[in-house]
Amino acid sequence: MTTLEALHLAKDYQIRGSGLRPHILKAVDDVSLVVRPGESVALVGESGSGKSTIAKMLIRLVDPTAGDITLDGERIGSGHRATKRYRKRVQMVFQDPFSSLNPSLPIRHQLVRPLRIHGIVRTRAEEERELRRLLDSVNLGPAAEILAKYPHELSGGQRQRIAIARALAPQPEVLIADEPVSMLDVSIRLEILQLLDDLKRQRNLAVLYITHDLATARHFSTQIVVMRHGRVVERGPSSDVILNPIHPYTQLLVRAAPDPHSEAFELDPERYRRSPDVLVTPDDPGPAEQGHWARAWTDDAAVAELLATA
């Protein structure tokens, strides 16, 4: 099975500053990380710290300014065919199940497309069997009913299950989940994370889990990588990072979260429902503020591009 490795990844964006000269924003600056099969690595950090930019580079929606991405030690070639082969192996679940599913196509169509494009099915019979297997694996049914629906006819949680099924359709080895539950109702967040965790085990997936939520990062991941202003400030086994944070920024994040020594950090759904989301106000304005105007279009555009080329 497959290990995904990022080596000294960097991404610079040119943005317009206050003057006439363009300003370089170092959205990601020398980040390395490894995600192994059957393992989940959590990427945490405040808004604008570069988490999604890393995800987009790893899924090849965005070209790195510097650095390498390897699968089992092999560098990824460029060009359409190499990208297609890569996307069969590395898939992504986005934050927003509304914008990541095409509103004008029934679910069947959205799941069949990756199955065909990646050569998973050849006959109609295989197609039907695989569609049912996919829905089964995300605990959705009855299949005929779900497949005939349009995205707006499903709940947010059901839609995210479909997005997960679509990501699983090419039978990937690596799954990148960028805040996969933060747009969902708090009451169903845990069950979706539990589903991703079960799938990781069943399929021996390597999972990169991007989140603001330290409690679920600790619960669902072996390693935590903490980012700030595009750089990694701390990393280590999840419990170590949460219980003995070394970097002052990680200490700040942990302090802003419910007390990790308290029961609130256990994932009892009732208690979890009451625990606030992590909110951190940075003590100094970082690149996040400078580049904030650029954020708005990036997520939807990324989704659209991925769908067009997947």
Ligand SMILES: Nc1ncnc2c1ncn2[C@@H]1O[C@H](COP(=O)(O)OP(=O)(O)OP(=O)(O)O)[C@@H](O)[C@H]1O
């Ligand atoms: N296409 C772009 N052009 C210019 N700047 C960009 C672009 N995409 C991202 N940025 C900037 O890069 C920085 C990192 O953004 P990124 O979306 O990776 O942060 P994030 O950690 O995912 O934040 P959040 O937690 O809010 O999702 C931000 O300052 C953002 O404004």
Ligand SMILES: [Mg+2]
């Ligand atoms: Mg993000």
